[in-house]
Amino acid sequence: MTEQIQNSLRESKTARWLALLFVSLTLVAGYYFADVMSPLKSMLTENAKYAWDGNEYGFFTGAYSWLVVLGFLIVGGIILDKSGIRFTGIIFSVIMIIGASLMYYALTDVFLNGGFGYDFLDSFMKDFNPSVKLAAVGYAIFGLGIEILGVTGSRIVVKWFKGKEMAFAMALQVAFGRLGMLWVFWQAPRLAGAEEIVTRPVALGLVIVVIGLLTYLVYSVMDFKLDKQENIDLSDEEEEFKFSDIAKILTNKAFWYIALLCVLFYSAVFPFLKYAPDLMVHKFFEPKGTAGDIPALLPFGTMILTPIVGLFLDYKGKSASIMILGSLLLILVHLGFAFGPANVYFAIALMIILGVSFSFVPGAMWPAVPSIVKEQYLGTAYSLIFWIQNWGLMGYPMIIGWALEEYNPGITEQLQNGADVHYDYTVPMMIFAITGFLGLLFAFLLKSEDKKKGYGLELPNKAS
Template identity: 45%
Template sequence: MTETIKRKLSESPAARWTAMLIVSFTMMCGYFITDIMAPLEDLLIKGAPGWTDIEYGWFTGAYGWFNVFLFMLLLGGIILDKMGVRFTGLMACGLMVGGALLKAYAISPLFPAGGELWGFKTQVWVAGLGFATFGMGAEICGITVSKVIVKWFTGHELALALGLQVAMARIGTAAALSASLPIARAMGGICYPVLFGALALCIGLLAYVAYCVMDRRLDASIAAAQDEPEEGFKLADLRQIVTSKGFWLIALLCLMFYSGVFPFLKFATKIMIYKYNVPPAIAGNIPAILPFGTILLTPLFGSIYDRIGKGATLMVIGSVMLVAVHVLFALPILNVWWFALAVMLVLGVAFSLVPSAMWPSVPKIIPQKQLGSAYALIFYVQNIGMMCVPMLIGWVNERFAKYTLADGTIGYDYTPTMSIFALFGVVAVVLALLLKAEDRCKGYGLEEANIRK
């Protein structure tokens, strides 16, 4: 496909930004459900469900069960490259809605009390099954939305568009962290925030149906502009992905960096309560600052990458900041709310730098017809962390962080927990430096601007 045709197929700026906003709204609804339970951890443990720290960690890790053990995310990437973004996106949205409803049922009063299976409450297993189904749909939707944006923005403001998509997803995360507990208390049950999220997902599904109309029109313009059809995706193309050193460095960097952020958010509200003495009613507002900060910064850094370049450098800087943040959280100093708030703001900058450069860098290494499978493999590797790290942290909190005070109340020393997160950041720094070196050797163009003159 020639450069002239690519520009022609991008259509008008209004069309491509409209497409970006529609699919990003769907992802925003998904992220609301992803983090909706984090502020409810203390209620789940102290309240009627009576979960343990290990059970909460197990449930949180359930997000990646199907994606990791059944390879559903990799299958989703192949389906995406073979069937296209319309079929795959609608399928993913349906899985998200079904999983959210099952999760809401499991933690509702309708679920039968009692029962135990393999050492955990039956309720934990059913809630985990719902979360795993949702996670399968959410991750497949994530790679689909990424491919949609690359499809519309290649040669244009790709990093900015991906950054804005990430920013809208962070609005969903921030809304979950700040609104989940107030909704649960106002409605009188922990299932109601999840039901509210399921309703939002239904709206997101309808939005994606609207996008499908635009995508059909885009495909028609592509067919009209091409002299001959572009060669489609073949399973043999996977070899080009798995033999690329640059691809694996980005995949492992994604694993380490996100393992230091997303699982941390699942436990952050409780950390604010026990380490920084923040009242439970407002403790979720401090972690919520993290995604709110990225709403402005991720598009800003994406725009810098589009116009100036330096993508590999941005990833190095963001990874170094991640290490600094978790070291500060691990130190037994300044256990006051304003210090936690300041450190969370720094984490917000790091959380903006790396994604704004990482996701637009993948199309510079992998051809577009293979992007669905490439993003799927990266998300698969990331899901290993999303599944295993919460389980590890829940176990560490139960065995090493929890202690009993003289008055019989429970306290937590989160130094071991935060040290683990800091270690993930150290490995991310090493991987980012190796990626920068690999870019110099292979000439991927990670340090070059995305907008073509």
């Protein structure tokens, strides 16, 4: 068995990096589509065909996490632990495609002119137009798929890179995901064009998600070969999953500190990015067609910096300290957006700093999980963290949408009537800053717990 493992694909640098590439391409596709509507928010609000107000956009954005918080993500983690990487990844890639297709249909003229399902969706929740409701259902289905694929991707990195360049590999996977964000923030408003045809970038995103399924199928061939070489039988793991395993994870203080840092940090980043292009329009007076360019600096910066952070963690360590520093930077950025000058260069500087923060915290947090949770529980542990995180991803967009409408009375109607008025984003940015402060507290608690229990979060990840 030892000789088989030594000769397996995982011992080949070329093979394991190719495996990471194919999985990362699937995640790039998912992350592209996940943010495809973010740089289109102003168009969705001001275009009479859609006329989505702040509450409707927040409702739609929060829908990403509906199925996740209902517990389906935890079920997905259990499926991952019991049925394996290949089955889980393929099934949930298909689920992503189904959700993306519904989102696209919700925005088409066919649906808006009374197509299949329009009358039914128009018969309830009269404050929300039918396209918002159908797009939200599609986004919920898509969100479940990409979240479970994210869990699967983390498990794949552990499988292929544990004891090797694991933090660097996870960082590269994150960087690839940011490539999807960069691409969509820059491309989507340009593809919609002056005519503001939002279905164009959404259609392209759907095609890209289908391509992502194909790249995962290629990875699955490599994964099957690895299992065969090492005689891995998923039905004969060291310990079969039991529901009591969840209790073992949930009684771990360090797990809770990471999970709560995760939900607070990501709630102050991803929902912010859903509104960032609109912030650029209304505070920094950027044109709608290029409003995604400044927010695109965040994923561009993280693509470069996150792998460097991963290498540092592999060879030098200091994960807990880096999470603290990243959390502090997040607070400063949101305070800057709340009270800083309406200067485009100031916005660029803040977005670059946010990119640094977004490299530090996720780059240190995800490789830390295997240090505090046994490997056979990792699928479930990652799923629980993603599940907790998604409560924030569901709630915060709706809170921000509500705050925009509540503290900017009448502005949406004036915008839809063509008036030259702007939203004031001060209160939403303060909400994000407070959230970041709470995350900082849990980063300190995690470092303290590591000192007590000796998880080794400040030690290098790479085995010597």
